[in-house]
Amino acid sequence: MGGSSASRTLRKLSREEAFYFFTSIGNYTGVSASSLEEFVEKIREVNTKSLEFHLYRWDFEKWATEVLEDEKLAEQIKSVRSLGVTGGALRDQLYFTVLKRYEELKRQLSPFS
Amino acid sequence: MKMKSQIATLDELDWKILRALQKNARQTYTEIGHRLGVAHSTVYDRIRRMEKHGIIKKYTTIVDLDRVGMRYITAIMTVFTDPKESENIAKRLSEFNEVVEVFTSLSEELLIIAKVVAEDQNKLHSFIAHSVAPLPGVLRIRTSIITRKHKEEEFLIEREKLEH
Numbered sequence: 001m002g003g004s005s006a007s008r009t010l011r012k013l014s015r016e017e018a019f020y021f022f023t024s025i026g027n028y029t030g031v032s033a034s035s036l037e038e039f040v041e042k043i044r045e046v047n048t049k050s051l052e053f054h055l056y057r058w059d060f061e062k063w064a065t066e067v068l069e070d071e072k073l074a075e076q077i078k079s080v081r082s083l084g085v086t087g088g089a090l091r092d093q094l095y096f097t098v099l100k101r102y103e104e105l106k107r108q109l110s111p112f113s
Numbered sequence: 114m115k116m117k118s119q120i121a122t123l124d125e126l127d128w129k130i131l132r133a134l135q136k137n138a139r140q141t142y143t144e145i146g147h148r149l150g151v152a153h154s155t156v157y158d159r160i161r162r163m164e165k166h167g168i169i170k171k172y173t174t175i176v177d178l179d180r181v182g183m184r185y186i187t188a189i190m191t192v193f194t195d196p197k198e199s200e201n202i203a204k205r206l207s208e209f210n211e212v213v214e215v216f217t218s219l220s221e222e223l224l225i226i227a228k229v230v231a232e233d234q235n236k237l238h239s240f241i242a243h244s245v246a247p248l249p250g251v252l253r254i255r256t257s258i259i260t261r262k263h264k265e266e267e268f269l270i271e272r273e274k275l276e277h
Binding site: 020025029 | 188190193237238241242243245251253256258
């Protein structure tokens with residue numbers, strides 16, 4: 001992934017493109033993420049029930065692929081699901097995985113920073 | 114029937130006609146008149162006047178969708194809103210085909226309560242996640258999927274039972 005693809009993944013998203021965290025069908029927590037950077041932050045604060053709900057519905061991968069256009073991030077999230085973890089362990093794994101990818105993309109944008 | 118500004122004052126016969134129509138809107142004027150002990154022309158006049166003044170809004174058909182094998186789910190969606198955006202949200206919700214009823218309620222917070230119908234849980238969730246959650250001023254959403262309907266009746270008919 002080059003600089004332009006990285007900037008596309010890291011862009012500020014519209015309201016329609018943002019990720020909205022739910023805890024179950026139709027139950028919106030009020031927490032949303034309008035960029036990958038915000039997504040990383042929100043993983044730390046949202047209820048773990050919400051992370052479980054979306055992970056096991058493949059919502060994160062779908063968003064990574066269709067909105068952020070980042071297949072690599074989608075693959076990495078998929079690998080988190082395959083661990084079968086829940087609760088705090090899921091939050092830690094997901095946070096670490098998404099943060100790592102976010103930092104990698106940031107480096108692609110400004111390789112000397 | 115007397116009109117005082119926008120409020121109509123109905124007499125006992127008007128109320129009886131309305132209750133008769135709510136029980137069965139396909140009854141003829143003659144049948145209603147016979148039951149209430151008045152001429153069919155009286156029933157006709159009263160009904161026409163109530164239609165003209167918008168007291169009778171429409172005649173509709175209640176279809177039992179289960180009987181025709183239609184797959185659908187109904188949910189009651191409570192949307193917690195920023196008070197400044199509440200009117201806009203109610204208006205936008207009313208425009209969606211998935212939403213069949215919309216109410217505003219003021220409890221501890223300003224709420225919009227809407228009845229939503231979708232083909233299945235995935236479509237319901239997708240509608241709420243992609244069309245409702247992104248509306249400006251939506252703070253949180255609580256949704257309850259209805260699993261069984263125990264009663265559906267009109268207020269006038271229930272009130273009549275209370276009075277007797």
